[in-house]
Structures are given as structure tokens and as C-alpha cells.
Amino acid sequence: MTELSPARRVALDILLELDETGAYARDVLDASSEVRALERCDAGLAMRLVLGVAASYGCLDDLIDAFCDKPGRMNARIRNALRIAAFELIYLGTEPRAAVSQGVELVRTRAKSAAGFANFVLRRVAENRTLYLEAGDIRDVEERRLVALARQGGLPVWLVEEMVRSRGFTAVQDAVAAELEPAPVSAHMNPLDKTAEEELSALVGSARDVELEGEGAARHASSASTMRLPGAALGIPTARLVGTDLLRRGGVAVCDLNAQVIASAATMPGSCLEVGAGRGTKTFIMAAQAERFEMERETVALELSKKKSRLNRRRLERAGLAGAVHCVTGDGCNLDRTLAHIDERACERRLFESVFVDAPCSGTGTMRRHPEIPWRLLPEDVEEALPELQLALLTSAAERVKPGGQLVFATCSVLRQENEGVIESFLGSEAGRAFELAPVSSAPVFALPGFEDVMAYVREHEDARGMFQTIPALGAYDGHFCARLVRT
Template sequence: MGERANKRSFTQSGRGGRGQGGGAHRGRGGAKGASPARTSALEAVRILRERDAFAQDVMEKTVDVARLSPEDRAFATRLVLGVVSTRGVLDEVLNRCMRTPHDVTPDVRDALQISAYEILFLDKSPHAAVDQGVELVRGIAPRAGGVANAVLRKVAASKASFPFGNPAADAAAYARLHGFPAWLAARLVSDLGAQDAHELIKASNEPAPLYAAVCAAKATPEVEDEVVADLEAACAAPEPVEVDGARVAGCYRLAGGRALLDGRVKRHIANGCLLVSDAASQAVASLVLPADRPASFLEVGAGRGTKTILIQSNAQRRYGAQVDGYVTIDNHGFKTSLLADRASDYGVHLEEALTGDAARLGEAVGDRAFDVVFIDAPCSGLGTLRRHPEIRWRLRPDVVTDHARLGLSLLESAAAHVAPGGMLAYATCTVLPEENAHVVASFLKGAHGEGFELVPVRGQAAFATRVTSGGTDGHFCAIMRRKAL
């Protein structure tokens, strides 16, 4: 639940420098002498500090619409995502370089974070980063230029000892080196093992791979060929995708986000033939469909409808027709409205789109039973850190436990609405066992789970993808079947 695709492509090093990409830029959060890329990044960083928003959404209204060269836009994107990803570490280092954390105002700290990120994580020239940081600060607080200069020079000097310990032996230093909260890095190592945790931590600081689905609800096989040809013409280099050794029908990996701006590709998206979505998410949308076409299907936690589109697209591809009795439920009315609009755009059939509390499912669906109930559960989202860098510093340990409890409540509520012989599927986009396997095990051991049995997925107890460099996001899906009467 809550999957949001990342359509961006940017370089790891980025490009910048004083005056790059045009003349000076003025405006709120701007700076006369700072580069346009840094100025644009500062505006996005400020908004993200002030609001509980997704970085991708904020950049769509700031960086993406700014008058920037492609190189500057890529660098600004890198700065915003980098600062959001490493914010806690940046604040720690900045605080070390001040007399007290209150030496600067929040908007000045935003500018200092950008320069500190360049110095510590991008290996940019310390001299250039310091100068640009001072210019950023002067643009919003002219009198703070001297303080900014002193603080950033100390940051540059501290680079030699960063991350303030041996990462191979000091867990806190390792977390600091990769811009992670110490508690979260330790939790990942404890839950996943050192190797898988270290792979996830490193991969989470890389650009997210870009995948797209050709949606069969509108795209016939002939149209799919046309979509692929247009992707190739747009230099997207589309490649068919396998996840865990199995082809994901209609899924293609794309070389970069720039192809999505091509007119031919934009037309396919607008026509409902192409949808950006992670490959593991697309795989889940295929796994939750049974061998035979179900008469009824309930999707719990449908959100904006990405999985709805993918599932009905897979139904069209697999059965030659969509599921007639397809019902969705989400607890946010605005998402339900958005889902209905998107379903229409993509040619997806909905019998009903409900708004309600799925932990009390009977209040919304009465005593109805469905051939398939699919729960796309709220979770920490730790499998999607490349796409949602804000998660790592907003998340708290108790929130993980809260998600696990809610997931179990959703399963217990849904159990009564699975028809005899029907399927109950539970999916997340996290990698923590507490939110995944432990929830399913608790359900099966409890009274509500009586009569359900776990169905192996491709020879495993459940579907689960690891987060590795260049690979898919981390998704989990367990499938259970209610015994027939």
C-alpha cells in the first residue's frame, strides 16, 4: 500500500557550480549568487521541512517546473533527495560545528544542509560547496553569512574524520556513513542479517530503477508492440523483466526517466496503456490472481488504484476478461475518488469503490464473501527507500509495531469475507519480518485464522524480494486459502 513510482533519473555525482546553467535567481528561498540548481533545491528542502509531504510530490512543483537546464535539474534532484535521505546525519554534523543547535534559524539550516551534503556525501570541492552555501544563506538571511561561513568551514574540516569512527567495527559510524538513523541500521542488521541489511542500506542511496507496465485493459498485444516500439524510439531501451526467475507479463525496465517526457510515450500514459510501477509490485499484482477467473474480488487498502489497474490488467491478459465483481475499499475518500478516475482512464472495471474502515469490514460490505480478498497493507515502506527517502528519518520503532498490529487486524477482519475455497492475500512494501511473516503467522495461529492454510508461492512460503543495487523494491506477499466446506 502507498506505493508511489519514482519516474526520476539523475546522476550520482551531479553537476553544479556558481553561475551554472544561467544567471542569478531571486525569490523566496533564493540566493543572488548561488547556482540555479542549488536555489531550486533549497526551495524544495524548505517545503519538505515545513510539511509532511513526499519529496517526489514537492519536486514536481518546484524543481520540475523551475527554469533549469537538464544538468541543473538533475543536480537539484540529487541535492533534494540526498538531503532528505541524510537529514539526521547532516544535522548531527552541523550541530557539532555550532556552539548550540539554535545558532541558526530553520531556513538557514536548510541551506547549510545542502552544502553539508555536498561536502560529506558527494565529494564536491569543499571550497565551492562552502562558497555556495554562504551565498544560499545570504539570499535568505544576509546577516547570517558570517556564521554560515564559519560553520561550513568546520564541516569541511570534519570531513577528514567523518563518519567519526570505523564503519567496519562501529555500527553508529556505519549508519552515519550511509545517512541512516543508527537504530534503523541496527534493526535491519538484526532482522535481515548483516549481508542483506548492508546491501539494502547501500542500494537505498542509489537512484531507483525505472519500470513500467503495459496495461492490457486497454493495450491489445498489437498496441503493446507499438508501445514498446515507441519506448525504443524514445531511447528508453525497454527490457522485459523477470522477478525471482519468472517473467512479469507486460513489465519493462526503462533506461531512464527522460523517455517519459517524449511525446509518444506521454501519449501512451495519457491513453491508459502505460503505467509506471516497480517490477516487484507488478509481480504481486499477478500473484494474487488465482488460476481460474474469480467472480468476485475485494481489494483492501486500494489507495490511488495502482494495484487495481495492474490486477485488472493481469486479469484481462490471463483470462481474456477483467473480474466483473471487483470491489475496492480505502479509508480516505479523496483516494477513493482518485482511484475511480484513474480506473476510468486505464479502462479498468470497478463494481464498487468504497470508503470505510477495513478493520471493521462488515460495516462496509455487509455479509458479502469474495472469491479473493487482497490486503495491500499499510506498512513502514522500508522496501521503497530509494523512492521515498523521507521515510528513514520520519519512521520510529513504535510505528513499525503499530503497522504490524493494524495488519493483523485487517487480516482478522477480512477472514469472515473470504468465500469457502477462496484466497486471502496479504502484501506490503517493507522488508521487516514483524510487519510481514510474523503478522501472517499470528493470524494463522489465532481463532480468525482457523480454516485457512498457507499456499506456497513459487516453492516458497511467501513471495519476498530483497533490495539490492539495481534491483526491484522490497515487496512481500503471502497467500492463504480458506478450506472448502
């Protein structure tokens, strides 16, 4: 009898917990004492299996169910054990004999009588891996091309179809190739923490502006390999960072490079309203950039969730960046009510030099980091619900922009409906007639010393109207969108 690896046993326990609780994979992994008790190699494998299965389970089930007489009657314990082995066979390229053997033993730990069934199913999965990934079961050539692309990334076909419609086949091909690979990690440094840079230097060799690596990054953005963003540290080894107290004390905030670029674009002297602050990562970056460049700045950071707003406030306080930031809880679609106490204090309806809408979205540019996204997302979310909410937030926020001020709209989506589509709808509305599109690269902050490379990078990723869009790829950072509008 083959000895079952501890990594696979732990992975199964966590996947069963995810099924029962609906929690997010990364949250459970971060809190798991079982993962922490594993040797480093085993812990890495367990995490890869959990995140991979969470990201691709729809595709895994398609192939598993093809060899089951009654797939609807399979219990969660057996199904998740089969998913782990199938993920290894289809996406990790594990040697078939080893993957099948380990999968059978994993099933045996939960249902001894099902070992023979597991052996049969997994052998068929191994035999049909190539046919499945190439969509050899699809006759129509164009449909086969699309289905194969979806299967190779472990994604729903409808979602890949939307992505291709938005960004073209080649760009989505690059994104799909990176879908099941770890995303590069970057962080932003707190300029008030005098030892943060030195400590990051010890982790990555150079704390400030480490160059992007990887063929995908170079092909996707030719200037990215030399682009330097003030305050950014790239190529962070996550496990080593967690072993320090940099995060706890607010010395750095982990944030994708392209998100840092957008947060920097929204930073300017004067008053700022941030709608959709979340846990405050971009709030942190804007405050850090303002401190770094000695900007006189006051921010109202608005978030619907009280819990997230509290987390934002606590991190800013630990970092020493809270002085000019007011964290407010409320609905961004009803700013008159949400900002009533601020208006009352100002004895007028408060307007701002800069309003930044970091809109809730599908997250399709960050699926490598959030594996639940593709299979929890629904077509009606991206066709109707999300664009309607985004437009409502943008329209509400527009009323709070001073004449001559900027309105910045951002998402972490690659879908046109949530990005250019929302901007076009806004500009065609009554509220939008008071605004004109301006290139993101013309944001005032990019005229400051040190942002020359960033300005060139942004221009490289702008469309003809100046809207900024990045797409994930191997070695490259996440997919983010940003549009900048100026009130006339």
C-alpha cells in the same frame, strides 16, 4: 564572489517549503515551476539535492551541529542551506572547495552576516567527512559497525538496527548502498491500449520485459536479469515517459517490478476483494492481467480515503478497465459495515475467491522513492502500531474468503515485525486456524503460459514456508513482502 548555481537556489526554496508545509518532496518537485524552468542538468541536480537532504537530514544535522555552539537557535533558512552543502560533501563527493563555496553563497542569500559562520562549519564538515562515515567517534566495535552503516545510508541508527535484526547485516548493507541512489523505474502496460507497447518501445528500445540491469540486481536475485513478467516494461526513462500522454490516458501505470509480481500473484478468476487499494496501481495491474489472460473476474477495490478511491476509479475509466471493478470507500477493519450495501445486493454476506490485503506499512522497502520515511518513522510505529493495524486488517479480511479461496497479504516493508510476525500472529489466532500457508509461487496465475520465469524468480525469494521477500540493492527493485494463505 562565487556565483551561486541556480540548482542550489531552487533546492533551498523547495526545502524551505517542505519545512513550512510538511508536504512530500516528490509532490513539491513535480509541481514546481522553478524546477521546470531550469536547464535539464540543473533540474537534475536540484531534484537530487532536495531528495537527498529530505532522506538524510538527521545525519546531516548531527555533523553540522557538532561544530555549532548553539545549534538549537539556528533558523531554518541557514540550516537548510548548510544541509545542502553538507549533503554534497558527505554523500555526493562534490569537490570540497566548490561545495563549501557554494554553501557559503547559499547562506549569504538568506543571511549575509552568517557567511563566516557557514564557511567555518562547512570546512569542518569537509575535514571530518571520512571520520563521520566510518563512525570513528564510536569506541565499541559492534556499535561502530552499525552506526557507520546507518550514516552511510543517511538513516537513523535504530531503523538500521531493526533492519539488520530482520534481514541480516549483508542484505542491509546492500540496501544501504542503494539508499541515496535513484531507484529503477518500471511500468505495467494496459492490454487494451493498442499503441502503448509501441510508444514504450520508442522510449526504452523494447517495451515488453526489458532485462534488469546492474550488479546489485544480479547479486541480489540471480534470475532477475532474465525474468520476464507479462505486461511489464522495465528500465523506463521517467523524464521521457512524463513527456508522453501514456500516464494521462491510462496506457501504463508506473509500478515497481516486485509490486507487479505481487499484484499478479493476487490475480485469479472469480471474485476478488482488494483491501487497501490506495490510488489503484495494483488494481490496474490485476485488471490488466485479467484482461490479458481473458479471466472472468469481478473486483471490489476498498480504500479508506475517498480521494484515493476517486483517483482509482478515474484511472480505470480512462484505461477502459473499470467495467468489472467496484471502488468502495470504507474501513477494512469493519468489513460488515463497509460492505453492507454489497451484502444487501447479494442477499447474503459476500465471500470472495481471492482476498488481497495490501496493508499500510512502514514503507522501509521503498525509502529510495519516499525520502521522508526514515526520519518520520518512529520505533513504536514498527513495534506496535503498524503490526496491530495489519493484523486487524488481515483478521477482518479472512472472514470474507470462500472455503478453498486464497488470502494474500502484502507490504512494502523489509521488517520482520510487519511481515512474518503478522502472519505468525494471525496463524496462531482463532481466525487463522481456518487457513494454511501456501507458497506464493503456487498462486494459480503463475501456472499460466508466460509466467515460467516469474515462478522461478518468486521461488528464489521465498523462505522455507513459501513467503516472498525482496530487499532493495543497487540496480535492483524495491523491498516487498507477500504471504499467501488458503482457506481449508
